[in-house]
Amino acid sequence: MSKLDSKIPEGALEQKWEKYKSSVALVNPANKRSLEVLVVGSGLAGASAAATLAEMGYKVKCFCFQDSARRAHSIAAQGGINAAKNYQNDGDSTYRLFYDTIKGGDYRAREANVYRLASVSANIIDQCVASGVPLAREYGGMLSNRSFGGTQVQRTFYAAGQTGQQLLLGAYSGLQRQVGLGTVEMMSRHEMLDIVNIDGKCRGIIARDLISGKLERHFGHAVLLCTGGYGNVFYLSTNAMGSNVTAAWKAHKKGAFFGNPCFTQIHPTCIPVSGDHQSKLTLMSESLRNDGRIWVPKKQGDTRKANEIPEEERDYYLERRYPAFGNLVPRDVASRAAKERCDAGYGVGTSKMAVYLDFKSAIARYGHTKAVTQGIHNPTAEQLKDFGKQVVEEKYGNLFEMYEQITGENPYQLPMRIYPAVHYTMGGLWVDYNLMTTVPGLYALGEANFSDHGANRLGASALMQGLADGYFVIPYTIGAYLSKEISTKAISTDHEAFVKAEKDAQAIIDRLFAIKGTKSVDHFHKKLGKIMWDKCGMARNEKGLKEAIAEIRALRDEFWKDVRVLGSPNELNPELEKAGRVADFLELGELMCIDALNRSESCGGHFREESQTEEGEALRKDDEFAYVAAWENKGDNNYEIHKEELKFEVIKISQRSYK
Amino acid sequence: MSHGNMNLTLKIWRQKSDKEKGKLVTYPVQDISPDMSFLEMFDVLNEQLITKGEEPIAFDHDCREGICGMCSMFINGRPHGPKRGVTTCQLHMRSFKNGDTIVVEPWRAAAFPVIKDLTVDRSAFDRIISKGGFISVNTGNAQDANNIPIPKTDADAAFNAAACIGCGACVATCKNSSAMLFVSAKISQLALLPQGKVEATARVKNMVAQMDEEGFGNCTNTGACEIECPKGISLENIARMNREFYVANIKS
Structure with missing residues (x-):
């Protein structure tokens, strides 16, 4: 317990964020110019954060593994984005959006974070429209809304079935504007392979240039992981082929706790x-x-x-x-x-x-x-x-x-x-109210963090959260940290911590090539996916989860003995990229099962067959499990649980009913 | 579950890097199911190559649902293959017949150099966008989203232009390797919206200048781009961009 401090501000729920904003430490413009921020990922969270931080004056580098920032998988979101605008005059409000989200998440999310999300939701729509996002309109020229699951109001804004595309291209255009102005250095076709910690703080990353194969060291006063979810651990999912957990997982292995890994949205x-x-x-x-x-x-x-x-x-x-x-x-x-x-x-x-x-x-x-x-x-x-x-x-x-x-x-x-089908992961890196992980200076935004959706995300809320984190939350909360870093000079990437991290990343690559086994990376990925879907999918039970853990361990051993990676490390090598990602999925999968095994209640997307009502609905056990499970990596695939107790001060926690 | 029943001959462009010469290499594939996507057929082929110890074919792909714009194969002389209105990832093998020979090449354009095999460098598009494909509004500047009503027809037309996925099929199919359809789609989207009008003059001039600098060719109105665009981006956008360009030049 002692290791987790959620840093939720004092005061009434409705005033926490307002008060926080007016009291958080600021960084003056001259100091911002010498503070460097690395943003990993260029989806809704990453692109909006990178652009906004650059507008504010920070020096920003943004990384994505695709050939362009515009291709991040936020682009594939179809239906819409929620916002408590109440344009339809149907009784919507910030409180209702907050309430629906907490209830939809089956009372496993933090009240303060969700209330903040609901309260900035309206600003997101304003920002997007101002930046030229062509959201659907009615004949009178006003914005149109539709309904989504788990709500009784119409608060979802949309652009045909391509809302994610339009929002991402909006955020991307803001990002490219900063690239043109020279305030963001865009590093496309780069994949983050590790974080670099110096004196207990995150100070940079190791990234691989996917074209030359060269490993690079990048310093930052702070690092933002906006790297999406890990649904591809199931092999078959609605995620893009390249979506992966590597950045988050490597951060986890270097001290960032992983929150509620078993919370998967099907x-x-x-x-x-x-x-x-x-x-x-x-x-x-x-x-x-x-x-x-x-x-x-x-x-x-x-x-x-x-x-x-x-x-x-x-x-x-x-x-x-x-x-x-x-x-x-x-x-x-x-x-x-x-x-x-x-x-x-x-x-x-x-x-x-x-x-x-x-x-x-x-x-x-x-x-x-x-x-x-x-x-x-x-x-x-x-x-x-x-x-x-x-x-x-x-x-x-x-x-x-x-x-x-x-x-x-x-x-x-x-x-x-x-x-x-597997679609989204509510679990992710544990973050406090500032979106900072348990590693000082390392943040997680969007789907990569665990924070806002509890055990089940409502439709049209992923886009909302990604943009809320990037446009409206991190620009304030990062000040709380960077204001104390103004006298930290840029650290040379010749520092021993950088050298060691690069060496470690290189060692993994060398090891993958040295195996010279007989089976392709996909072979292992498909097998892992089947174990996960059968035993840690829509319904889970103790016996199955225990079997899954044993099977994943065996599969992981086999992978490291028999995988075949062809080509060389010093060139564009998609097989090598996949191998590194699947190696991390093979570790994450086990932790997901451990977490699912620990949580012997049903809640939201996590359905333990042992815990259901007579009608077959999910049965929560609030006295035992009203907490966030934050897992610490102790090395060699050992994990220790830390619990963040969830306190519901405003909402009365009750059995969820949609009848 | 479906079973494969197609045998095909593939002729695929292999090129180790931008510094080396490439060539077409023939690969037979068997037992292909008509329900497979074109890229899943490539997965099967790559799996075979790995088993044989040969290096698999590098190709760009990501979302595999036709929206990210990353996939980019020139199939039998047409970008994204024979079917209209689809990307390669959404092209299914039922569009081919048993016994077909299929030639697969990368996008060919001076501004899109080959990186490896079927992978090309399309970063020129990003550089064009960074010259003006945006509205200069910082986070926090915005007024209420309904303060400026936008006629539905304008909003819909802007959306239709904004549906461009930036795949580069228009450039690949154009005999001049022109990027006019791509550039005009972004210019149109922003020109149609009241928020975009403020910077219209600078936008069109800067984006067109960058387009020329990247080495894309001129437009000679053959219209192949519109035919091959997987998202149905219309030639009207090019007309609108030309108008914007003339007006911008007259104004200055």
Whole structure:
């Protein structure tokens, strides 16, 4: 306990952040010019942080492994971004967004952080619109909103099904502006391989230039890890192929505690796996649940085509089980319900591991509305369908196209087949209120930290958190640290700590090449993914988790004896990049299982089969587990747990219900 | 689960580095499933190469859902292959027939030098954006997002231009290796929005100047870029950029 100080400011919840902002130490402009900040990652959190810190006057270097900052995986977020603007006049407020997020996270997040997130949410929308992000608008010229899961208001802003793309390109343009001004040095095709600590503080990183293969040393007065989540530990996920845990994991091994590693989000609506060749899974945005209805046949093992099953023989199980929220229950609830139906033999499609997401009623409903607005009072069935299709196309066109490209089926005619898939990780590096990890000077932002989503993230909240951390939180909180560093001169990268860190990174690369084994990196990654999905996926139990730990250890040993990495270290070598990342996943996977084993309650996305209500809902054990599990790496794959107790001073903690 | 039933002959550009000469190398692949994406077919091939002890083919890819813009293969003479409106990662093998020979090359343009095999350097695009593809608004400057109403048609048109993924297919397909579609998409997006009008003059001049400096060719209105763009970015954007450019020059 003693090692964790969350540094939550005193005072009433609503005033904590305001008071903090007006009392936090500042750094004057002249001093900012001599303070260097390294930002690792260029997604929403990284790009917005790098640009904003540079605008403020800090010297910034930003790193990404892709060929351009614009390609970070935030770009793939589809549905939207939440903000408590209450433009719809439907009763939204900062408090409601805060409340929905805490409840959605199944009471496993910090009140103070979440309240701050909710209170800066409106500023994010203002900032994005000012920087030219073309969010969807109504005919009156005002911004449009839609609903997302786990809420009863419309607070989600969007840009068709490409909200992440538009927000990231907005943040990227701000970043490129600073690059043009010479205040940010952009290091694309660079991968961070380690952090460098000097006298107990993080003072830089070791990065590999992915083209030349050369290891580089970079000094910074502070280092920001904005490196996203670790869903790719499951091999198949909605993450990009390159998304990895290496930066966070290396930091963890150098002293940064890892918070709630087992909290994984399995997204309910993804295109199902079609074969062994599959390399990744594709999400169908949660926004589709605004208009799509989820169902399976009432009869087990029904082999009829979807269109041949009459209305009365369909089980709209979410509407049946959760009448108050219906198809818009939170993701963890929707995912488990789909798994329950498929496990019970009601699944559809060739694999029987899928459920339908059907737009027939929406097409009919929109068809009527559009016919009326067009002044057509006796529309034909064809006209209705056409009109309805037009409206649905305008809302979700790109998603429907994507679905058709991948599956070869037309979702305007047949319902989509969907199944849950790994999507996001709520766990991540433990950070205090300042977003600082347990290593002084090392921060974690966005999905890379553990802080705001508890045990389950609500839809459209990842974009909100990434930009909140980068645009509005770190620019203040970093001052608390850097104001004390103004007399620290830049440390030479010839310092022994840099030399040693580079040597260690080189040793790992040399070791990988020296194995000269027989199996590809993907072989091991797929095996690890299967263990994780089967035993640390949507449902977990003690026996399975114990088996998984043993299996991962064995697989890790095999990897270090038999992996084959071809080519040389001094060139562009994608296999080497993958090998380093999978080596880290092989350690992280074990810690995730250890954490899942320790937490013998169910909460949010973490479902322990031993802990459920009679109706099969997740059963929390608040007296035992109302804490953040922050794991310290003790070396040689040994871990020690530290607990940060969660205090709920404003919200009354209760069993979550969406019925 | 699907089973593979296609056998194909691949002719793939192999080039060790920008300093060495490259060549097309032939690789047969068997048992390819029509449900595989083109890149998953490459995964299969690379797995085979690794087993044989040959170095796998380097190619750029990341999100594999058609939005990051990283994948970039020139397939049978067309960027992102034969299907319109898709990136290579979203191209599926059902678009090919059993027995087909498929030629795969990197993007070819002087401004996009080859790094290795099918990987090219597209950092020229970033440098163009850094010359003006933004609105100069610092964090904290913004007013309420609904203070300036924007007509839906303008917002939608700006969005359509902003949908560009920066993949470079337009440059790769253009006989002049022109980057006009890419540059004009960003200029259009910002020109259509009231927030972007303040800096419009400087933006178009600086971005066009950088585009020329990077060595991209001129536009001769053949329209191949629009056809091959996986995101359907329209030639109208080039017309709009030209107007912006003339106006900017008259103003100064």
